[in-house]
Structure formats: structure tokens, C-alpha cells
Amino acid sequence: MAAAHQELHVSAVRPRSYQDKSYLNGFLGTVGDLQKDGVLQDVVLEVEGRRFPCHRLVLSAASPYFRAMFTSDMAESRQKTVVLQGLDAKFFGEILNYIYSGTLHVSLDKVQPLYQAADLLQLDYVRDTCRSYMAMNVERSTCVDLFTFADVFSLDNVRKSCLKCIHRNFVEVAFSKEFYNLSVDHLIEIISHDDMGVKEVATVWEVVVRWVQHSREDRLHNLPSILPHIHFNLLTSDDRAAILDHPLVKGDPGSSEVIRNIMVQKGNRDLRQGLENPMEMALLFDTGGGKLLFMNPREGKYISCSYKPQDLPSVTDVTVTSDNNIYILTREGQSNDQLSIFKYNHARNVWKRAGMSSVSKWLKLENSFIFYNEHLVEVDGILFYLAANPLEGYELVQMRKYNRSLKQWQECSELEVDNAYDHSSALSCSSHIYFLTDKELHCYDPSQDRWSKRTPPITFGGVCTAAVMGTEIFCSDHNFTVVYDTESDCWQKLQDWPKTSYSYTDSRLFVLNNQLNIWLTCFSDSQEDYTHLIYEHDRFADTWTDLKATLPDSSRMPLGFECPVARMHLSHLGSHSEDT
Secondary structure, eight states, X not given: OHHHHHHXXXXXXXXXXXXXXXXXHHHHHHHHHHXXXXXXXXXXXXXXTEEEEEOHHHHHHHOHHHHHHHSSSXXXXXXXXXXXXXXXXXXXXXXXXXXXXXXXXXXXXXXXXXXXXXXXXXXXXXXXXXXXXXXXXXXXXXXXHHHHXXXXXXXXXXXXXHHHHHHHTHXXXXXXXXXXXXXXXXXXXXXXXXXXXXXXXXXXXXXXXXXXXXXXXXXXXXXXXXXXXSOGGGSOHHHHHHHHTSHHHHTOXXXXXXXXXXXXHHTTSOOGGGGSOOEEEEEEEOTTSSEEEEEEGGGTEEEEEEOOTTTSOOEEEEEEOTTSOEEEEEEOTTOGGGEEEEEEETTTTEEEEOOOOOSGGGTOOGGGOOOEEEEEEEETXXXXXXXXXXXXXXXXXXXXXXXXXXXXXXXXXXXXXSOOSSOEEEEEETTEEEEEESSOEEEEETTTTEEEEEOOOOSSSOOOEEEEETTEEEEEOSSOEEEEETTTTEEEEOSOOOOOSSOEEEEEEEEETTEEEEEEEEEOTTSSSXXXXXXXXXXXXXXEEEOOOOOSOTTOOOOSSBOOEEXXXXXXXXXXEEEO
């Protein structure tokens, strides 16, 4: 009996696992010291004649490429010296430094070869970090070269950033050496952009001529296929006559015929869109409804438009899609059955129903409960609706996506969070949706219909506003801003904060012309009225600059957590316009 009792007592004690964090943190440092001291190295990697003594075990642990090489029947698994092809010795040294230290140093002059090396060696962290760095550092001087590189490696987010920069600075970048080295397909993709203005169209023809003449013998036959993508109908009759008389066209009857056909086919189209270049503008919806301010503080442009209540219903949330369509989520009345989507018509400056079925009939609660913190976001051309449902002890975030072919909303995976009642934001970034609260961050992958929990925000006063730039998410309370890197799943705090003598009551972040901006609502000196300040952030200097903005309506406040940004033709905003 005693033995049985003792056995029962022992079996009731549950085993536990313990983890030595100091060992985990120190292991990599120890491995790095062994490499520096040249101890226990059992293989030499040779790249472009340079020899790199290494450890098979470390290489295999870091890279699937090396693991396959050293654990298979490949000849390299038995060789003491392995010659690697397709790598640059200088940048392979940087890769080895990362493998042995976990630290990666990236700059514009080496980000592309580092990405190529990481792609070959299957180093996901290096690859993702380089991709994020490229997307965040697209400039006039690098956009064409990065565009070509991104296309080769199918880096969609980098590619989109490059195209945006090329179109925004077309006149400046179109005469660069890199531009003349573009393939015919890349050239056509760039000049086919719908938002080209007259100035760009005239430049496009000149650029096409220079591109052909850069390698005339190889490229002249491409001219008839390029010409249909030039908006000749936006040019004056004199300009078109001059083009028809150009030696390249005059000497090729096929090209001349193509141009004449384009003029006939497009001659009756509305030409107003070509009279100007589109401008990125932030959209501020008046909290009272019926008014909308389009603004670009850096350019000093402010256009206020008024709409009838039936033309612009009460707005719950707004999203601007990647193809520049603007959708608003609106709740008409107090019933969940009246949750609708409206779409903006750019040419007419009007809002119309998007023709979508009601999203709320799947989400109706008893007693016509109204959801809080509803969100409308777009990922890769698909609209998603999110709504946080406060339940006992937690919040349930329900989500639907719109299937255009079936013309209906479809269920997506639900998400449980601790508390989204007061502050939450849903943002689209890098083909994913990020749901952010004061204490949690979750990521939704549409391709897998799956949520995953990410590193929570740095502790601060609470998320008041958020915006996406490249692969980073910026969010702020009323005192400082933090930034989340979606690629590395880490947060950091911006050191600077806009300096003002006013006491502010509200703030909104938005990204305009690839620059982070913050809009502050402040009490005036008399404390009886509001004043508005807009600052632009220098990402690398980590400083804010006052843009000296002058909003035409001091009562206007941006809606929700974000100020959506869209490309607008100013002439289209003449209808319903109050002031500029």
C-alpha cells in the first residue's frame, strides 16, 4: 500500500520545461567569436577567388541552400573547399557577417547585390529587409533602376513605389540613361499611365524618339506597337502635324497610319483630364457632413466642395484603392440593413452607389445594434469590411470581403482582441491587413484567410491615428509617434515631435507625395476657436517642418484615424467648389 501510494504521489507531479534565455542570447555571440578566432572551421567557401573559412553547422543552420548542400549526396558535402558561383565576393562578406552576428548593414549602393545574394542563399530575413529598404528609399535618381530590378525579382511593393515615383517625376527622370535602357514592355507600361498631362504627353513623344534612336537598328520595328500608348489626342493640331512630319514617322507608313487612327478613335473623348497633371491630395471630410476638403499643403492647394446630403451621406470610413478609386462606407439611418458603399466619380466630382449588396445583413445584431470602429480597406483590388463587436470580456472583429464576380460579400476569419472599443485602426500594407489597438497588433493574410498576432505597440498614451508608408506603419498619440516595420516585426519611436506653442486636441497622420505628414487641431490663442497646423516629417533626419498651412474652414476635422490620399485633377473639382 505504501509503495502504491508513493507511486501515485510521484505520477501526480507534472513535468515542466525551462528555457535559458542567457544561453540563447549568448550562443550567437560565441559562434561569432569562433569565426573571428578561426577556430573549428571545417569548410572554405571560395567566391571570385577570395577564400572564406566557415563552419558547416552554422551555414546549414542559417541557410536552406547550405543545408541542402552539406547534408545531401552532393559533391560539395565532401569537399573541403567549395566554389560558389553567381555571387560577389564583397557582398558575400556582408552576408557572412549577418550569418555569424545577426546584424545586417544596408545602404543604397549595396541593397541590390545583397538582395541577389540572399535570394540565392534563401536567407529570408535579409531578403525581406532589403525589399523593405528599397520600397522606402525610392527617389528620382534611383526609381528607374530599382523598377527594372524589382521587375526581375517580382518585388511588387518596390515596383509599385517605383512606378509612382516615375509618374510623379516623369519629365525629370525620362531623359536619364537608365530610362533609355528600358525594355519596350517597360517603356509601354510607363507611358500608358492614364494620368499623363499635356506636358508629359509632349515629353513622351520626345522620349520615345530618343529611346528608339538610342539603338535605332534594334528598336525601330517597335515604334508601331508603342505609338498607340501615346495620348496624341491631348496635343494641339500643330503638335500632331509636327509628329506626323517627323522622319521616324514619315519614313514608316505603318507608324503614320497608327497615329492617324489614334486621332480618329480618341478625338471625341473628354480632354479635360489632359489639361493638367494630377495632384496627390488629402481628403478631409467635415464632421458635420456634406463638405469635403481636398488639400496639398506643400503646393498650397486647398479646394473645398459642398454636396447635398443625398449626394454625400454620413461617412463611416473611407478608403482609396491602389487604382485610385475612392470608396466610402456609409450608414443611412439607424439600421444595420442600411450599411452601403459609395464610389467617387472623378470626372464629375459626384458620389454614386457602388452597386454592391449590403454588407451588414450578415452582421445584424439584436435591437439593431450599431457597430463601433467600422473599417473599409482594400488589398490587391479586393474590398474588406471590418467591424468590432463588443462582447463580454473581449472584442470580436468580424470581417467580410467583396467578391466582384459573385457580387456579394463573403465571410472571412474572425479575430478576437482584448479591447478594440475605444481605439482601433485597420490598414492595408504589403498585401496584408493590419488591425491595430492600443495594446495589440494582428496581421491578416488574405491568401491564407488567417490572422496572426504580431509584436504589440510600444507602450504609450494610446493609438489616436495611423498611416502606412511603404512597408512601415506609423501611429501616434498626442505626444509622440512610433513606427512599425512589417518586414522585421519590430517597433521604434521617432525622436522628434512637432514643436508648437498651441495646446492641441486632436491629430491625424497621412502620407502625401511619399512624405509623412501630421495634422494638428489646436486651440487658438483666445481658446475660443480652433487653429490647424500641418507638419511634414523628414524620415532620415527625424525632424518635423511646419508647412504653414492655411485651411479655408477652421471647423473642419478629418474623419476617423486616417486622412485618405488620392490623385486628383483640379479642374474636375470645379463642380461643387467653394473656395481655393
